[in-house]
Amino acid sequence: MGSGQSDRVVDADIAERVLSRALASGGDFAEIYAERRGGTTMKIDESRIESVESGAEEGAGIRVLQDGTTYFAHVDGLDPDDLERAASEAAAALRGDRVEPRSLRAVAPSPQSIAQRPEEIPVKRKAQLLHELDERGRAEGSLIAQFVASYGEARREIAVANSEGLFTGDDRTRLRISAQAVARSDDKVETGLETLGGHRGFELFDDDPAEIAASAARRALTLLDAGPAPAGSMPVVVGGGFGGVLFHEMTGHGLEADHIQKDASVYAGKLGERVAQPLLNAYDDGCMPGEWGSDAIDDEGTPTQKTLVIEDGRLTSFLYDRVRAERDGVVSTGNGRRESFRHLPIPRMTNTYIAPGDASPEAMIGEVDKGFYAASFAGGQVDPATGDFVFGVSEGYLIEGGQVTRPCRGATLIGNCLDALEAIDAVGTDFEMKSGTCGKGGQWVPVGTGQGHVRIAAMTVGGTDL
Amino acid sequence: MRGVDVSAVDVDLAKRAVETAVANGADDAEAYAIEETRREISVYGEEVESLTAASQRGIGIRAWIGSRVGYGFGTDLSPDGLAQAAARAVSTAEAADPDEFAGPPASAGETPVVAGLSDSSASEWETAEAIELALAVERAATQADPRVAGVTQAVYVDGVERVGIAGSTGIAGEFEASTAYAYTQALAEGERSRETGLGFGLARGPAGLDPAAIGQEAAERATEMIGASKPDSRACPVILDPTVAASFVGLLGGTLGADSVQRGRSPLAERLGDEVAGEAFVLHDDGLDPGGPASSPVDGEGVPHRRTALIEEGRLRTFLYDTYAARRGGTESTGNAGRAGYRTSPSVSASNLIVTPGSLSFEDLLAEVGEGICITDVAGLHSGVNPISGVFSVGASGRVISGGELAEPVREFTIASDLVSMLRAIRAVGATARWVPFGGSVRTAPLLIDEMTISGS
Numbered sequence: 001m002g003s004g005q006s007d008r009v010v011d012a013d014i015a016e017r018v019l020s021r022a023l024a025s026g027g028d029f030a031e032i033y034a035e036r037r038g039g040t041t042m043k044i045d046e047s048r049i050e051s052v053e054s055g056a057e058e059g060a061g062i063r064v065l066q067d068g069t070t071y072f073a074h075v076d077g078l079d080p081d082d083l084e085r086a087a088s089e090a091a092a093a094l095r096g097d098r099v100e101p102r103s104l105r106a107v108a109p110s111p112q113s114i115a116q117r118p119e120e121i122p123v124k125r126k127a128q129l130l131h132e133l134d135e136r137g138r139a140e141g142s143l144i145a146q147f148v149a150s151y152g153e154a155r156r157e158i159a160v161a162n163s164e165g166l167f168t169g170d171d172r173t174r175l176r177i178s179a180q181a182v183a184r185s186d187d188k189v190e191t192g193l194e195t196l197g198g199h200r201g202f203e204l205f206d207d208d209p210a211e212i213a214a215s216a217a218r219r220a221l222t223l224l225d226a227g228p229a230p231a232g233s234m235p236v237v238v239g240g241g242f243g244g245v246l247f248h249e250m251t252g253h254g255l256e257a258d259h260i261q262k263d264a265s266v267y268a269g270k271l272g273e274r275v276a277q278p279l280l281n282a283y284d285d286g287c288m289p290g291e292w293g294s295d296a297i298d299d300e301g302t303p304t305q306k307t308l309v310i311e312d313g314r315l316t317s318f319l320y321d322r323v324r325a326e327r328d329g330v331v332s333t334g335n336g337r338r339e340s341f342r343h344l345p346i347p348r349m350t351n352t353y354i355a356p357g358d359a360s361p362e363a364m365i366g367e368v369d370k371g372f373y374a375a376s377f378a379g380g381q382v383d384p385a386t387g388d389f390v391f392g393v394s395e396g397y398l399i400e401g402g403q404v405t406r407p408c409r410g411a412t413l414i415g416n417c418l419d420a421l422e423a424i425d426a427v428g429t430d431f432e433m434k435s436g437t438c439g440k441g442g443q444w445v446p447v448g449t450g451q452g453h454v455r456i457a458a459m460t461v462g463g464t465d466l
Numbered sequence: 467m468r469g470v471d472v473s474a475v476d477v478d479l480a481k482r483a484v485e486t487a488v489a490n491g492a493d494d495a496e497a498y499a500i501e502e503t504r505r506e507i508s509v510y511g512e513e514v515e516s517l518t519a520a521s522q523r524g525i526g527i528r529a530w531i532g533s534r535v536g537y538g539f540g541t542d543l544s545p546d547g548l549a550q551a552a553a554r555a556v557s558t559a560e561a562a563d564p565d566e567f568a569g570p571p572a573s574a575g576e577t578p579v580v581a582g583l584s585d586s587s588a589s590e591w592e593t594a595e596a597i598e599l600a601l602a603v604e605r606a607a608t609q610a611d612p613r614v615a616g617v618t619q620a621v622y623v624d625g626v627e628r629v630g631i632a633g634s635t636g637i638a639g640e641f642e643a644s645t646a647y648a649y650t651q652a653l654a655e656g657e658r659s660r661e662t663g664l665g666f667g668l669a670r671g672p673a674g675l676d677p678a679a680i681g682q683e684a685a686e687r688a689t690e691m692i693g694a695s696k697p698d699s700r701a702c703p704v705i706l707d708p709t710v711a712a713s714f715v716g717l718l719g720g721t722l723g724a725d726s727v728q729r730g731r732s733p734l735a736e737r738l739g740d741e742v743a744g745e746a747f748v749l750h751d752d753g754l755d756p757g758g759p760a761s762s763p764v765d766g767e768g769v770p771h772r773r774t775a776l777i778e779e780g781r782l783r784t785f786l787y788d789t790y791a792a793r794r795g796g797t798e799s800t801g802n803a804g805r806a807g808y809r810t811s812p813s814v815s816a817s818n819l820i821v822t823p824g825s826l827s828f829e830d831l832l833a834e835v836g837e838g839i840c841i842t843d844v845a846g847l848h849s850g851v852n853p854i855s856g857v858f859s860v861g862a863s864g865r866v867i868s869g870g871e872l873a874e875p876v877r878e879f880t881i882a883s884d885l886v887s888m889l890r891a892i893r894a895v896g897a898t899a900r901w902v903p904f905g906g907s908v909r910t911a912p913l914l915i916d917e918m919t920i921s922g923s
Contacts, residue, residue, distance in 0.1 A: 040558070046729065048565060052558035055539035055809060056550065057524070070516035076523050076541040089519040093593060123561040146730055182731060182854055189733075189855040229859070231699050231882075231921035262510070264618045266659050344516060379849030381861070385618065385653055385662045388878055390861030392849025412850045412859035412880045414921075416659075460696070462859050462880025462921035 009159035010034040010060070012104050012167055014080050018062065019101040019163050021087035026096020027064040027071075030087075031162040033299060034060040034078055035341040039154035040123070044130040047138075047147075052123070061341040062086045065323065066094060074342045101163035111171040111296045112289065114201035118153040118175055121202050126151050129177070129205065133213040137181050140217035143224065145189075146182035149213060160301035170296045174446060175204045176435060179213040183220035190226065190409065192219030193378070193394060197292045197435030197446070204290075219376075219395050222407050229396060229411030229463025235371035236413060236459040237364055237399065241432035242376050244449030247282055247354050248438070249380040249389045250417045251275075255284075255309055255317070256335070256347040256440075257324035259384040266387035266417050267315060275315045276421045279357050282310040284319055286334055286350030292435030293351035293448035300336040300345050307333045309352075321347045339443040346441060351448030357427025361453035364426040371399040372461045374413060379436075387417035390462075412462040420456055428452030475501035475523060477640040479543065480632035483527050486545075487552040488634055492529035494570045495555070496633040496767060499525040499543070500808050504625035505593065509600045515619060517593070524808035529555035533564040537811040570767075571789040571799065573636035577763050578770050580641075582756045585671030588624045588644035596622055599648065599677050606681025607652040607665065611689045615660065620650035620681070624672055629762070637768035645759065646672045647903070648680050654688035661694070663687025664709075664843075668759060668903055687842065691863065694875035697922040703838035703893075704881065704918045705831055705867065710841045711821070711913045712902030715749070718885060719816035719906055720853055722751075722776055723802070724791035726814075733856030733886055734782060742782045744892035747913075748822035749777040751786060753801055758818030760907040766805030766812035774800045776819075780890075788814045821910035824895035831896050831914050833870040839920060840865045840872060841881065847905065856885035859921075879922035891916040 022030035038056040061074040073089035075082045133149040159169040176197030183190050194212040198204045238246050259265035286304025288294050300322050309317050321336025336345035378392035393411040397404045430452035438447040480497040487495035506518040526539040538554025604620035624646040631639045649666035665684030667675045726732040753771025775783045788803035804815030845861040859882035866873040896911035
């Protein structure tokens with residue numbers, strides 16, 4: 001009955017007992033999501049290691065589904081009586097007859113491989129890594145007035161057992177460092193940020209991790225020469241990597257099936273229709289090895305998969321969890337994710353990206369007479385129902401006469417999803433993935449975003465230079 | 467240990483954790499324990515979508531060894547669990563670099579009393595009554611206007627939290643607070659796509675919520691945006707409605723933290739005593755206001771909350787301090803050690819930020835503007851604002867102000883400025899204030915800003 005990971009978190013016989021308790025007053029489906037999580041974070045600020053924090057949490061969330069309603073309870077602790085208490089609370093509002101769950105059949109999990117477990121690396125080595133980042137960042141120039149870097153490692157061991165007999169689990173290790181540099185000259189202050197993260201062990205840092213510090217510092221220094229950002233509608237070229245947040249906001253959120261089913265997405269009813277130029281292909285892929293948004297299974301036990309969402313400009317799939325998939329009579333795409341055992345799973349992106357195209361970045365910039373180059377974003381936000389989105393540009397430049405010219409400060413891109421997606425008229429041959437954190441319904445989950453250079457024929461740049 | 471109630475969250479549990487940390491090698495220690503029960507109901511289409519019963523608890527321990535500080539936390543409140551969290555606090559302290567200003571707060575004397583933190587209706591209401599409240603919010607939204615197609619969901623949440631804090635220097639405090647809130651997002655049939663509008667209310671218990679008002683606000687906000695177009699780019703006077711004003715005041719609160727100031731990462735550094743805002747703008751931090759969602763007798767490290775004048779007559783009076791920043795700045799803590807739960811060590815943050823209301827009604831403010839824009843929503847605050855330089859550019863939507871009255875809706879534009887320029891351009895504060903719980907806890911009325919840059923078409 002052993003299933004490796006899952007029975008390290010909760011025993012199969014206890015899980016069966018708890019599922020039975022959850023269905024004591026009826027229900028179409030019951031599930032236990034049990035989790036053990038721990039991690040360490042620290043930062044360097046003013047060249048001093050501080051805020052070293054470490055903790056361990058464990059608990060479970062139990063849900064019962066009946067007639068479209070979800071009954072959910074969560075508790076801290078994994079003792080059998082903690083779990084049974086949660087099961088009773090979840091079932092408290094149900095009034096039906098007892099239903100027996102199926103016997104559990106263990107499905108062996110296949111977690112992402114981790115070469116060097118971060119918790120086995122001495123904490124001094126992690127502090128030393130941050131000192132290396134600090135030195136590299138500050139070495140970029142005397143105008144670097146402040147430098148802060150942070151380190152975070154987290155491990156989540158999960159088990160999922162449900163009344164259909166599924167019993168599986170995952171063992172997730174994520175590692176991320178970030179560097180923020182502040183450059184100061186006279187009365188000007190600019191910042192640069194860079195991150196490196198993955199579903200990886202300490203091997204993530206095999207290749208010169210301190211380069212992100214230098215890169216953040218160079219970005220801040222570049223922006224010291226920035227002028228005001230332009231205001232108005234113009235062609236925009238978006239850089240690779242974190243530029244992928246463009247597709248994440250503009251399209252990804254609108255494809256999450258919960259928005260679709262409530263007719264609260266501009267993509268509702270558009271499956272099979274052309275929503276972009278034929279040059280556009282895009283995926284959500286939760287099983288890319290080592291990527292920040294990857295897992296072996298989603299948080300309902302469905303194996304992650306590579307889902308083609310836009311093929312040659314046509315909308316080919318929405319992103320589903322179990323509940324929404326069942327409602328649409330399809331199978332889950334492995335996108336049922338949750339922040340922790342304290343949250344209900346909802347459809348979420350994993351690693352979302354625009355596949356490489358056939359344009360060279362130089363050529364797509366060269367064709368623009370007067371436009372804007374958004375080399376990197378600080379983040380973005382969308383209202384899927386209206387399709388209105390915004391992106392904060394962290395590194396932007398003017399494009400004049402086919403050349404990238406002076407840097408701009410304080411630019412925001414704004415637009416509407418359907419128009420902007422349709423307006424993508426060039427996709428670069430280059431490609432890069434970046435790590436980010438996505439918030440939805442009060443839940444934060446790690447997501448990957450990716451693309452090469454992409455050009456949007458017209459988009460509103462919100463600067464101060466009218 | 468079963469059969470012994472080791473997990474009751476109170477000051478005694480915190481004291482045991484402190485003793486454990488000291489026994490594990492800490493010179494000084496502090497523990498913050500929290501226990502929370504929460505109920506959440508989500509309805510959609512006159513049906514219950516989800517019903518959540520949640521309980522959570524945890525403890526965070528700070529340990530000081532000489533001038534190094536570390537932090538350990540966990541959900542296991544048994545003696546073993548406390549020992550593990552304490553051991554983590556001690557071992558992380560050993561990894562930190564020494565900092566001459568690190569140290570626990572001194573015993574803080576008299577703890578103030580905050581009346582009305584707990585409303586019994588939060589625990590007395592049956593789930594069926596709470597479901598009815600959520601349904602009433604949804605009905606109010608859908609019935610307010612025929613153009614409302616529905617809501618994405620209507621949510622009701624209530625909960626009670628108990629906190630116990632103790633420190634080896636004699637700090638000791640505990641309190642209980644309840645909260646209840648409800649919100650809904652209405653969908654209105656637009657010409658090209660749907661329009662959305664948020665309505666919300668918060669109180670100490672469900673009895674303090676007005677479901678009809680919450681639903682109607684969502685409906686009004688959604689329907690008033692129907693037919694919105696992109697405005698022309700221009701510089702003009704704007705009114706920030708209270709929800710938008712609160713977002714900016716919350717950002718301002720972050721820049722007033724002494725830690726950002728001391729580390730040269732605030733646009734308000736070196737501005738103490740300067741004129742940083744229009745005279746009409748008066749701002750206090752008040753962790754004791756009975757109506758404030760963030761109110762409690764003590765802050766996150768057990769130092770008594772208080773009322774602190776931050777900006778008066780347009781002048782910057784003080785920054786916000788926790789114990790560390792106060793030591794570093796040679797002053798006293800203002801009771802502004804904030805906690806984001808038990809998982810992170812306390813850090814400087816505002817408690818409740820309160821903007822003193824002015825004398826002008828909303829209509830008076832519109833008349834005062836004449837021609838301009840009333841901003842009713844902003845998007846992209848987390849990515850569009852640089853908290854170090856204060857420069858921002860964020861997405862916005864709202865209504866044109868024409869001839870001193872609200873006119874057509876506008877969307878898909880940005881407003882850009884920097885925090886200090888915006889503060890100095892505040893000409894008037896409206897008379898009607900409300901609590902807004904987004905991005906902190908803020909009570910404000912609408913703000914009239916003399917000029918902001920609008921980027922549209």
